[in-house]
Amino acid sequence: MKGIVFTTFNDMVEQQIGIDVWDRILDSVKPESEGIYTSVEDFPDEELIAMVGELSTITGTPVLDLVRAFGQYLFHALAMRHPVFVEEKPDFIEFLKSIEDVIHKEVKKLYPNPNLPSLQWEQPEENRLIMFYRSPRKLCHLAEGLIKGAAEQYGVDYSFAHPICMHDGHDHCRFEIRVNE
Numbered sequence: 073m074k075g076i077v078f079t080t081f082n083d084m085v086e087q088q089i090g091i092d093v094w095d096r097i098l099d100s101v102k103p104e105s106e107g108i109y110t111s112v113e114d115f116p117d118e119e120l121i122a123m124v125g126e127l128s129t130i131t132g133t134p135v136l137d138l139v140r141a142f143g144q145y146l147f148h149a150l151a152m153r154h155p156v157f158v159e160e161k162p163d164f165i166e167f168l169k170s171i172e173d174v175i176h177k178e179v180k181k182l183y184p185n186p187n188l189p190s191l192q193w194e195q196p197e198e199n200r201l202i203m204f205y206r207s208p209r210k211l212c213h214l215a216e217g218l219i220k221g222a223a224e225q226y227g228v229d230y231s232f233a234h235p236i237c238m239h240d241g242h243d244h245c246r247f248e249i250r251v252n253e
């Protein structure tokens with residue numbers, strides 16, 4: 073996982089919970105990196121998973137809720153760093169449709185060898201989008217949070233369902249998104 077994901081996790085913990093908690097996480101997880109991350113370098117996924125697990129123990133918040141909250145926070149960090157992707161898309165659904173073919177395609181030029189999911193889609197109606205998430209990392213709850221962050225960015229109210237999940241043994245996750253009028 074890219075260092076930008078780690079530096080953003082560090083920022084979230086320090087800003088929303090406290091620098092002492094970040095120090096406790098490092099003391100307990102003892103990452104090889106010693107918590108020193110640069111945005112384009114890669115660091116082991118296990119390191120992030122261990123840190124989220126430790127944050128869950130400290131705060132009593134379930135891991136999946138933390139992953140979702142982190143996705144939401146990460147969206148705003150990525151959008152601030154790369155504002156062009158939001159600027160280019162007029163609305164939330166058009167933005168979501170551009171993740172695979174525009175945004176993550178561009179990410180491959182900006183960050184060397186990123187690990188990215190496949191995010192195909194179908195649009196049954198103007199205000200509805202079905203997304204199909206596939207990734208060996210099964211970070212669908214991170215995707216849920218990222219989508220929530222994007223909805224905040226566009227100021228839309230939406231309904232979300234995740235009726236098929238890789239965590240239940242399926243080969244993909246199905247996200248059903250409906251923008252409420």
Ligand code: HEM
Pocket residue numbers: 073074076077147150151154157168171175176179183185186187188189207208209210211212214215216218219222
């Ligand atoms: C709603 C919008 C987005 C969704 C749902 C999304 C989804 C994801 C997910 C789920 C991952 C984790 C990797 C995996 O699942 O295998 C990921 C990684 C990543 N995404 Fe996106 N993404 C979104 C927007 C963006 C934007 C705006 C950027 C800005 C450049 C971006 C850049 C990245 C980067 C750098 C990684 C890390 C790659 C790595 O660690 O190697 N994404 N994305």
